[in-house]
Amino acid sequence: xxxxYQRILFWSLVxxxxxxxxxxxxxxxxxxxxxxxxxxxxxxxxxTTASTQDVTLYLAxxxxxxxxxxxxxxxxxxxxxxxxxxxxxxxxxxxSLPTSAHVLQSGPAVDDVFFLPxxxxxxxxxxxxxxTTGLPEQQKAxxxxxxxxxxxxxxxxxxxxxxxxxxxxxxxxxxxxLSIIGTLHAAFPQLTEVRFxxxxxxxxxxxxxxxxxxxxxxxxxxxxxxxxxxxxxPNPQETP
Numbered sequence: 001x002x003x004x005y006q007r008i009l010f011w012s013l014v015x016x017x018x019x020x021x022x023x024x025x026x027x028x029x030x031x032x033x034x035x036x037x038x039x040x041x042x043x044x045x046x047x048t049t050a051s052t053q054d055v056t057l058y059l060a061x062x063x064x065x066x067x068x069x070x071x072x073x074x075x076x077x078x079x080x081x082x083x084x085x086x087x088x089x090x091x092x093x094x095x096s097l098p099t100s101a102h103v104l105q106s107g108p109a110v111d112d113v114f115f116l117p118x119x120x121x122x123x124x125x126x127x128x129x130x131x132t133t134g135l136p137e138q139q140k141a142x143x144x145x146x147x148x149x150x151x152x153x154x155x156x157x158x159x160x161x162x163x164x165x166x167x168x169x170x171x172x173x174x175x176x177x178l179s180i181i182g183t184l185h186a187a188f189p190q191l192t193e194v195r196f197x198x199x200x201x202x203x204x205x206x207x208x209x210x211x212x213x214x215x216x217x218x219x220x221x222x223x224x225x226x227x228x229x230x231x232x233x234p235n236p237q238e239t240p
Contacts, residue, residue, distance in 0.1 A: 050075040057091050058182030060102035060175035064225035067178055069186070084113035084154065084184065091183050092162075102175055105165040111199070112157040118149050118192060151192030154184055154218065160199045166207040173210035182221030191218040 052075045059070050074090055076083045088110045096106035166176065181194050196212045197203065203212045 056186040066225040108159040109162040114155040168207040173206040178221040185218040
């Protein structure tokens with residue numbers, strides 16, 4: 001017969017084993033959770049709300065050189081800059097469709113759109129020492145705008161590949177810019193000026209012709225088709 005103290009010792013050891021096993025299992029689970037949290041480096045996207053709304057796209061037509069407004073329903077975010085970028089992405093995406101009258105290559109087109117209040121303030125004039133007299137003299141800062149426009153300036157940052165693959169030609173380049181300007185003007189009435197960048201830097205032209213260094217007025221860019229000009233009838237030769 002097993003003595004009583006041995007039975008107590010045996011069951012105490014068994015209980016200790018189960019207790020140690022429970023602690024080990026709990027510790028392993030906690031360590032696994034910590035390792036999983038460290039390895040999961042996926043960025044969490046900020047929540048954005050989008051609602052379907054009526055917008056006006058100014059679509060270009062290469063055949064007759066016209067730009068016509070087209071009403072569409074598009075889901076756009078509420079943030080103005082995100083909304084402007086999504087709107088231009090949809091506009092330029094229309095030109096990659098097989099039925100487009102202004103054919104452009106598909107792909108990323110607009111990286112960012114920024115809005116800046118006008119007039120843009122210039123740096124405060126600074127006092128420097130004259131090289132001739134050694135006395136302080138005031139340097140006047142050149143004004144950014146001569147007429148001090150009001151409203152907002154839209155800065156459209158185009159993707160480099162979009163510019164590289166854009167067709168070259170005076171009309172096709174101008175139609176692309178006018179299409180973008182008219183669409184922004186319709187969606188954001190407070191805009192008064194539009195400027196273009198390429199990969200965040202100033203760029204000379206869109207594809208060799210349309211100037212990207214100038215600031216364009218944000219206006220309604222609707223243009224009517226140019227009617228064909230009839231050929232003038234030849235003058236009959238006078239007989240002597």
